[in-house]
Amino acid sequence: MISESIKKYLSPRVYPLLVLGIASGLPLALTGGTFQAWATVAGVSLKQIGFLTLVGTAYTFKFLWAPLIDRYAPLFLGRRRSWMVVSQVALGTVMLLMGLLNPAQDLIWLALLATTLAFLSATQDIAFDAYSTEVLDKDERAHGVAVRTLGYRIGMIISGGLGIVLAERWLGWGGMYMAMGCLMFVFAICSAIAPETREVQAPRTLQEAFIVPFKEFFSRPEALAILMLIVLYKLGDAFAGALSTTFLIRGAGFAAETVGWVNKILAVIATIIGALVGGALMNKLGLYRSLMLFGVLQAVSNLAYWLVAITPHNLPIMALAVGLENISGGMGTTAFVALVMGLCNSKYTATQFALLTALSSVGRVFLAGPLTPPLVESLGWPAFFLCTVLIALPGLFLLRWHKARIMAIE
Template identity: 30%
Template sequence: MNSTVSTGWRSRLPAAIRPYTESAPIAALFLGISSGAPYALIASTLTTRLAQDGINKRAVTAFTLAFLVYNLKWLWAWVVDGVRLPLLGRLGQRVSWLLLIGVLTMAAIVNLALVDPKASLMATAVAAILVGAAGATYDIVIDAYRIESLEPRQLGVGSGMSQYGWRIGSVAAGALALVIAARLGWQAAYIACAIFALPAMAVGLVLGEPARHRDPIIRRGISAVTDSVLAPLLEFFRRRGAALVLLFILLHKIGDTLANLTFRLLFEDLHYTNDEIAIYDVGFGFWAYLIGIFIGGAMYSRLGMKRSVLISLVLMMLSNLSFAGLAATGHSNWAMAGAIGFENIASGIGGVTVVAYFSALCDLRYTASQYALISAAASIVGRVLTGTTAGGLIERVGYVNFYLLTTLIAVPGIVLFWIMIRGGFVDEVEATANGKAATEKPRTD
């Protein structure tokens, strides 16, 4: 893009908006769209489909174990970093993998469309796991492409745009599925949603390889495989405070994950219709999330990494209380709007600040592997607990006490991050990311 022209038209925009118009953050938006759709199709959308097919709560919440594939993606992320694809590889390491996994993701979604949960829960579970595997691998490539495309100064804005895209993809896929399912059935709904894999593929074809991509040191023979698997992990765990950072990653999102993966069960038990869910959970929640993302980007720019992440963790914890209030109130569109609004604003803020922090943790030689490890670890405990205990726990203690419990469970993550701030670990991450930026050639858009 001609830098003189782009500087000219950007100069007429408000200063707060200008960074969002650069090519790397815009690419992050489209990458996020393709990342969010597969997740939504095995999350709330599949929960609604199963509930409407008369599947019991324990079986429905057990399907959240399909998300464990996302938590295991670090096991094969090294392949995306270290294996060059034949033929497609000539397009570049990241672009070739975007195209391959994009096609496989579309195929997995169509496969899930063709199964009937009432005929075979096992076949449905396998199909959901395949979507999870394809979506998780797509995330590996998408996250690596995003991080390597963004300069450190763009991490807050780029993370925000990625979250915008993720929300657009997940909401659009979920809303489209609900609308089509009500008219043509779930099979047609899922087939239509396969198109959401295309935006990330388009980004790779249009923009090419990321400017900041760094190939790891090449080794031959068995040492090549060993190094591809172990080097990203060893580099991470050799850092000062690595164990504490990993503990924070594991614990900080347990309460949020437990709550989020049970919202649709609450809505069904409160007798909300598909249209009400589409309007308030999908529609109103979408705009609230976008507002939260914008606030998160501004917070990250003005307050810095430490304070913005800490504030977002507190807000995400408090947002679970709003659903305890909704459960106590009963069927009320105003109460649903308030709970959804607060939760999505808090999640939008946290999505920007925490993702920016996690992105800064990655060594550019091992972006795919390390971010896969970090993002997988961030929700694995919550997903395991949701899939194994959430349904039964709700039946025993009720929704109000369940959401109060998820609020308390979020406290350890906040305490850990405060300890990390006091120990200087967050400052070191920020300084390292900025130090790497100083050695790189600036890019003009």
């Protein structure tokens, strides 16, 4: 007999989130780690690579246009699926254009296209986050979040580790970006045939769409403290991962193709383990204890990169670091997304989810990206990774402070 847990993973509202999660996660590495690798191989300076992380600014400000996604439906597929299809087609087109350029000669144009890619990716995320929140029953939330987290991280690996291998060995960097663009067109078809969400009343006016969601959230007495928790919870993880690809290639001395193969094989296995185990544990432990346990694991896993830094060009240790990062990161993201879902008012899912997840990217975009290069240059890679463990601690302290509030939404 199939266990109750497995039945929930096979729910028609749950399993499609795997494919849709892959579509959501695919563009991120193409403006982040893979973009870094391409620029690194092309000889772009570390300082310029650090500033390229700013192309992801759109993820931080996506709440500014999220009300439009709550208010309108551009196609006949419903508000959520319509926006997913439109953004995925546009994403595929921009990826094809990026494939025609080279960072050594066209860095500014590539940066502009990557910024556009991040904007469209953030738009897709707004729609997908609202879709997955609304389509799931409450008792399916832990399993649904685990599946979408698994899909999201697989998407990052496809465009990250696998993308680097494809670029280095077979397709070239431009050809790889074009292949990813074609894949986005396939995902647009998948979104079009995904099950529709339950009927939720859309805001009747633009004023209601833009003002009421923020007014409702900020009227809560704990609103500002919750926002601080959202920003800090994954901050140590963000610093450790900001230049991880550049570190493995330039700092630890591994070939780009080697980094890609390790990310392709071990990261996929670790991601599957992290997401599925995270969902199962969260179902048993509850939201608060899962957030605390997974947050500690995220911080401790950064020590594996410190070990890589003090024993350069040691492939087993590098593989261990990549594996631990993906397991703990998958678990932490699963609990974090469940927290955000629980904090949203169902009437304004897209806008409030976008606000909270955008704030979670503040650390990655405005702190980790610009500050990591000078920290590495002044401290060196080993001391930097030790520092990322300390950076993770304030988020854990704040989580403990909000224990009662978080347990109330479980």
